[in-house]
Amino acid sequence: MKIRIAISLSLMLLSAAFTVNAQQKELTRIDDAVRVLREFGRMKEDIPQELLNISEGIIIVPKMINAGFVIAGKRGRGIALIKDEEGNWSDPVFITITGGSVGFQAGVQSVDLVLIFKNSETLEEIGNGTFTLGGDVSATAGPVGRSGTATTDYKMEAEVYSYSKSKGLFAGISLSGAAISVDRNTNNLFYGEELSAADIFSEGGIENASVALLKRELQVLYNGEVE
Numbered sequence: 001m002k003i004r005i006a007i008s009l010s011l012m013l014l015s016a017a018f019t020v021n022a023q024q025k026e027l028t029r030i031d032d033a034v035r036v037l038r039e040f041g042r043m044k045e046d047i048p049q050e051l052l053n054i055s056e057g058i059i060i061v062p063k064m065i066n067a068g069f070v071i072a073g074k075r076g077r078g079i080a081l082i083k084d085e086e087g088n089w090s091d092p093v094f095i096t097i098t099g100g101s102v103g104f105q106a107g108v109q110s111v112d113l114v115l116i117f118k119n120s121e122t123l124e125e126i127g128n129g130t131f132t133l134g135g136d137v138s139a140t141a142g143p144v145g146r147s148g149t150a151t152t153d154y155k156m157e158a159e160v161y162s163y164s165k166s167k168g169l170f171a172g173i174s175l176s177g178a179a180i181s182v183d184r185n186t187n188n189l190f191y192g193e194e195l196s197a198a199d200i201f202s203e204g205g206i207e208n209a210s211v212a213l214l215k216r217e218l219q220v221l222y223n224g225e226v227e
Contacts, residue, residue, distance in 0.1 A: 026094060026190045030210040032062035033079055033092075036112045037217040040163070043170040045144040047116065047163060051156065052222050057082040057117030059180070061097055064113045064164075076113060077183065081218065082120035082201050089215045090201045094186040095126070099133075099178030111166040113173070116142060118159050120201075127182055127197035133160055134176030141172030 037060065040046060057080065064076030079092035097113075115133075117123055122137055133139035142161030164173040182197045191200065 023190055026186060027208075027210050029062065029077060029094070030079060030092060030214055033060040034210070034214050034217050036060050036062050036114065036165070037214075037221050039112070039165060040114060040170070041217075041221050043165070045170055047114070047161075047221075048143055048145055051116060051142065051161060054156065055083075055116045055118055056120035057123040058218070059095060059097075059113075059115040059117070059123075061113040061115075063110045064097065065110055077186075078113070079214075080123050080126065080197075081214075082117075082123050083218075083222075084120075087219075087223075088204075089218050091204045091206050091211060092214065093123075093126070093197045093200045094183040094190065095180055096183050097175075097178055097180050099175060109166060111164040111173070113175075114163045115139075115175075116161045116163070118156070122159055124198060124201055126180065130179045130181035133162075133178045133180065139175060141174050144170065144172060 059078055059080045061076040061078030064078075076097045078095055078097060080095050081092050082090045084090070122131075125131070131137050137160055138158045139160040139162060140158040142163045144163075162173050162175045164171060187197075187200065188194050191206065195203075
């Protein structure tokens with residue numbers, strides 16, 4: 001009996017340690033997303049304000065890996081958030097992004113990626129299954145230039161605009177063919193219960209310092225100030 005009790009306690013401790021470790025990894029991902037937002041905001045050529053004004057959702061993927069020779073592959077883990085009519089941001093939904101492209105590419109490169117969504121409904125549908133950029137959802141490399149004049153002649157017809165930063169260089173990036181899906185296991189571990197992407201987007205209110213800082217940095221990027 002004592003041996004069984006000892007084994008049960010050991011398994012409980014291992015499970016608790018695994019959960020804490022998993023949650024810490026996701027907090028690190030959120031902190032990395034905060035870094036990305038701050039660095040994007042400091043770039044000379046930033047995301048145009050005109051685009052930010054009409055957008056209702058964002059995906060941030062820190063350190064996305066782009067690797068290959070001739071045939072390249074992409075893989076990253078990030079977070080998605082939507083903005084409501086009052087300008088408040090939802091809690092983050094953890095996502096994965098994968099995709100490939102064919103071309104003369106060599107080496108391994110890590111890039112910080114940001115996807116700007118014009119409509120929150122697009123991200124709200126993510127829980128229904130994987131969607132593909134350029135296939136299920138129209139996507140294009142985003143225009144650069146913080147001022148409105150930078151986009152005077154740019155037609156905002158796509159649903160998603162993508163941006164990347166690598167080695168200090170900021171630019172729009174083509175991600176046609178990349179697939180985005182919800183990381184359900186990670187969401188369940190982070191929130192401590194089974195929640196759909198729609199639940200996380202709509203319920204909100206998690207008390208977490210990293211999430212609060214993330215929302216603050218989004219307010220700064222979009223509005224230049226915190227409401």
